Amino acid sequence: MIAQPKPRPGKRINDPEGMRKKVLDVAEDAFQARGYHASSIGDLMAAAGVSGGALHHHFPTKKALALAVIDERVAAAVEETWIAPVLAAASAREGVRAVFEAVAAQLEQQGFVRGCPLNNLAHELSLADPDFRIALAGIFAGWRRAIADKLHADQQVGKDEGTDPERFAALTVAAYSGAMSMAKATQDAGVLRDCLAGLERSAPSPSQGALAARRRNRILPRPGTP
Amino acid sequence: MIAQPKPRPGKRINDPEGMRKKVLDVAEDAFQARGYHASSIGDLMAAAGVSGGALHHHFPTKKALALAVIDERVAAAVEETWIAPVLAAASAREGVRAVFEAVAAQLEQQGFVRGCPLNNLAHELSLADPDFRIALAGIFAGWRRAIADKLHADQQVGKDEGTDPERFAALTVAAYSGAMSMAKATQDAGVLRDCLAGLERSAPSPSQGALAARRRNRILPRPGTP
């Protein structure tokens, strides 16, 4: 007999939080791999091992599920992959460089590119529903704000003056988003390095210790796809 | 009686090319506005006023229709919006600037943003099917090549040396793609101008006549949505 968690016939254990998390896990993965419309709730139920009634109890509609994925998972992915590393870096430019390189390295090691979760959903859902659009736009805004604030903090210490923080943040987010789009289409992460190199041409930096902030990134979910 | 084109009951005129064009028109528009999966062939038939048999005669499957849209329409849009204006400009940098500004201006005048057709479909279809991915990657490649070649030609005349053409092209395409992604999510084309400004910081340009190449762009299709 295989030792499964709790396949006992006569007993059942209610685990609302665990079940909700399990559904969000598979939904996040499916939306990232196949997109929103191409992921049926039947697929999600099967992948998560959740009954229709249970899923409907936690997420009344598919839209509600997607909104939860956006608010809780996509936002967290941006926070973990971009905002936290940039804030922890020695400077904004250094943080941006570290993230670009870390993501490129992981993608190359991984061997395939599924794209940026935020941009993937943004393209598919921004025009589909105002609620989707507002949620996604908010994540973009937070992303840009974090970078702009970091650069502004740098300038308070005399670093990197002469660069407009808002423009720098916009260009950084755009370059990364577009690079991931191309990387996904070409299945080649090299374009990330090209864009980073082009981006750093505009740096007035003299020279700084190149201590790469080694942080795990989370643009691409679980490597093991069962 | 309303004067319709040809609603005569007893007569019919075969117009293969016209019917094919009509289908591609509505498909291009629907894919841009709602995406591939959200556009049913029933919707397309109704919008184009085409029977199921006719549509199936020209495009046996939905995938075949999408591939035709990509090869004939999306590629043409990139050519018209980006490649031709850049090639016609005084320099690569000048062409890039002109396109960014022209697109931003049109979007602001239009009042809403539907995004870049290439990136819209790239995000939704790149992982869905290898044929889609290859077709889309090819358009990206042509786009980058045109910009890189233009910059290389500039350098043959001594202009803008010290800039790597491939990297410049990659960054330009990425910045535009990402900016359009954000513009779509925020429904605000201002980010295009922010990115352009950030992009031009890396220019070693002394000064050149700012003759804006005024060309119609075609990122967003027909303004009138019936």
Added chain:
DNA sequence: TTGACAAAACAGGACAACCGGTCTGTTTTA
């Protein structure tokens, strides 16, 4: 502690609408 009881959590089937594709048949055209 117990027992009652309402709410939450979960199971699983039912259903109408819709999807994309196919099929047969008719009309036009080379």
Added chain:
DNA sequence: TAAAACAGACCGGTTGTCCTGTTTTGTCAA
């Protein structure tokens, strides 16, 4: 007169949602 072009019905499968039950769990008086 055969092939191309078009019309329109048809079908099996899928979609998202709802619905009716059943089980578990928390609560609170006794």
